[in-house]
Amino acid sequence: MKFWISCAIALGGAIALAAILKNEYFFFAGYTVLMFIVLATAWNILGGYAGYVNFGTPAFFGLGAYTAAVLFKAFELPLALQIVAAATMSGLLGLGAGLLTLRLRGIFFAIATIALVVIMETLFINWRYAGGATGLQLLRPPPTAPFESYIKMLFVVMAALAVIAVAIARYIETSWLGRGLRAIRDSEEAAEASGVPTLKLKVFACTVSGALMGVAGAPMPMYLSFIEPASTFNLNYAIGALASPMIGGTAHYIGPVLGAILLASFQQIVTVTISNEVNVLVVGVMLVVFVVAAPDGILGLLKKIPWKRS
Amino acid sequence: MEALLKVREVSKHFGGFTALSQVSLEIGRGERFGLIGPNGSGKTTLINCISGALRNDGGSIEFDGAEISSLPAYQRTRRGIARSFQIPRPFTSMSVLENLVVPLEYVQHRGTLHIADTRAEALEILRTVGLQDKAQTQSNRLTQVELRKLELARAMAARPRLLISDESMAGLSGNEVDEVLAILRTLNEAGITIIMIEHIMQAVMRFSQRVVCLDAGRIICEGTPEAIVKNPDVQRAYLGA
Numbered sequence: 199m200k201f202w203i204s205c206a207i208a209l210g211g212a213i214a215l216a217a218i219l220k221n222e223y224f225f226f227a228g229y230t231v232l233m234f235i236v237l238a239t240a241w242n243i244l245g246g247y248a249g250y251v252n253f254g255t256p257a258f259f260g261l262g263a264y265t266a267a268v269l270f271k272a273f274e275l276p277l278a279l280q281i282v283a284a285a286t287m288s289g290l291l292g293l294g295a296g297l298l299t300l301r302l303r304g305i306f307f308a309i310a311t312i313a314l315v316v317i318m319e320t321l322f323i324n325w326r327y328a329g330g331a332t333g334l335q336l337l338r339p340p341p342t343a344p345f346e347s348y349i350k351m352l353f354v355v356m357a358a359l360a361v362i363a364v365a366i367a368r369y370i371e372t373s374w375l376g377r378g379l380r381a382i383r384d385s386e387e388a389a390e391a392s393g394v395p396t397l398k399l400k401v402f403a404c405t406v407s408g409a410l411m412g413v414a415g416a417p418m419p420m421y422l423s424f425i426e427p428a429s430t431f432n433l434n435y436a437i438g439a440l441a442s443p444m445i446g447g448t449a450h451y452i453g454p455v456l457g458a459i460l461l462a463s464f465q466q467i468v469t470v471t472i473s474n475e476v477n478v479l480v481v482g483v484m485l486v487v488f489v490v491a492a493p494d495g496i497l498g499l500l501k502k503i504p505w506k507r508s
Numbered sequence: 509m510e511a512l513l514k515v516r517e518v519s520k521h522f523g524g525f526t527a528l529s530q531v532s533l534e535i536g537r538g539e540r541f542g543l544i545g546p547n548g549s550g551k552t553t554l555i556n557c558i559s560g561a562l563r564n565d566g567g568s569i570e571f572d573g574a575e576i577s578s579l580p581a582y583q584r585t586r587r588g589i590a591r592s593f594q595i596p597r598p599f600t601s602m603s604v605l606e607n608l609v610v611p612l613e614y615v616q617h618r619g620t621l622h623i624a625d626t627r628a629e630a631l632e633i634l635r636t637v638g639l640q641d642k643a644q645t646q647s648n649r650l651t652q653v654e655l656r657k658l659e660l661a662r663a664m665a666a667r668p669r670l671l672i673s674d675e676s677m678a679g680l681s682g683n684e685v686d687e688v689l690a691i692l693r694t695l696n697e698a699g700i701t702i703i704m705i706e707h708i709m710q711a712v713m714r715f716s717q718r719v720v721c722l723d724a725g726r727i728i729c730e731g732t733p734e735a736i737v738k739n740p741d742v743q744r745a746y747l748g749a
Contacts, residue, residue: 374613374614377602377606377609377610377613378610378613378614380599380601380602381599381602381610383601384597384598384599384600384601384602385597385598385599387561387581387593387597388593388597388598388599388662389599389610390560390561390580390581390582390585391559391561391581391582391585391590391591391593391663391666392582392585392610392611392614392615392662392665392666393582393585393586393610393611393614393615393666394582394610394614395580395582395583395614396582397580449601
């Protein structure tokens with residue numbers, strides 16, 4: 199109950215901001231932060247709960263973005279349907295990639311996911327209809343009422359998607375599914391011996407995780423009015439999606455949210471005040487600091503502080 | 509005695525190394541069965557083939573009348589084969605209680621019961637092994653003997669008909685060995701067939717009704733504990749010629 203009230207407050211807050219604030223840049227930056235909440239939450243389902251480190255975020259994210267862009271170009275599909283289609287495509291990619299690669303363990307799985315990014319990028323570079331290497335210019339339709347600007351609408355849409363993503367992660371985490379995934383992370387042999395269908399569960403996590411990454415990518419073409427392969431399949435998405443849960447904490451669904459808010463806001467501030475190059479450095483430094491000083495992330499730090507009344 | 513488990517001519521190779529060659533044995537319902545053999549004789553490999561952690565290269569494994577050698581490990585667990593691990597593998601991110609909830613949820617009550625119910629059941633199992641006071645302890649904080657008990661408790665939570673205990677007593681003191689033996693005996697009295705792999709000869713000899721000795725991937729001898737100890741092949745395998 200508390201969770202759903204918090205969700206309603208978060209979403210209500212986003213709508214209120216869209217109604218009150220006039221500065222468009224706030225929504226432009228806020229969209230990115232919310233997008234990273236979705237990416238980090240999605241990543242954590244496989245990477246945090248099951249312990250399978252996925253560097254392939256850009257492949258799922260990019261496929262989602264391109265699915266939306268191509269459907270918009272071909273049929274002028276509305277945004278909601280673009281998102282559903284992106285989730286389906288990226289979910290299918292997760293299913294296929296999971297079946298092929300999740301028999302590999304640890305580092306070998308991680309390597310396979312990097313290959314996935316290269317494959318997807320090459321595919322779209324060579325697809326002329328989707329713009330090839332030069333990209334595709336897209337003309338935004340007018341925003342749907344009651345929104346006065348498209349960027350504000352995207353901001354609220356992404357806030358809703360973030361709430362949905364966190365709710366899904368929370369459901370998985372607190373149910374038998376989450377316990378099975380944690381068992382896999384702790385010991386795959388013991389999990390299997392305890393009746394956990396490890397391969398099925400990993401493929402399930404990879405599918406859900408992939409679908410949510412696709413969802414995060416779907417509004418991107420409309421956000422930029424443009425799409426091209428190099429920036430869409432950029433490894434920065436992989437790093438952001440991985441670093442946020444590491445910084446926030448992987449054990450609880452709120453960890454990736456905290457991490458993404460902290461990291462993505464900081465990156466936005468640095469991009470504006472210093473430079474875009476330094477922003478990449480920030481991720482690196484923060485990741486190193488947290489891995490060394492707080493291996494269980496912010497949540498791990500909070501647990502150590504005896505602040506609860508006894 | 510009707511056989512619960514039939515292993516027929518099972519072989520397992522790792523590259524050029526033959527870990528098991530044409531091993532056949534039958535284990536009856538409710539039997540207390542001991543598996544001994546020197547280090548590297550293939551005991552754990554045989555257990556891995558039976559439980560599904562490894563696939564056998566040749567031969568067949570029948571459990572309760574059905575061929576199981578092509579089934580993944582989790583399905584064998586669901587059919588009633590549970591095991592403990594030689595080196596304890598607790599789910600370290602979970603409490604002791606939660607360790608048992610995993611098999612309870614995934615074997616017995618697949619998607620049907622609420623957590624509260626499985627928790628009561630898990631506590632009941634913890635009581636039988638004497639870990640009830642540790643229910644809320646994080647499982648990576650247990651002592652060696654507690655870890656062994658947790659391994660057994662988690663295997664029990666899968667409600668097995670056949671329990672394979674892989675060196676559950678290695679590294680334990682005399683009293684602790686007695687404790688674990690008592691647990692296994694209680695389980696057996698409740699109708700569970702038990703395969704015990706052990707280095708501690710005294711424990712196997714006291715516990716088992718029938719013992720098989722493996723050496724270099726072959727069965728060299730089978731019989732009552734008394735007969736096994738006197739067997740010259742067994743003495744040679746353990747002590748050298």
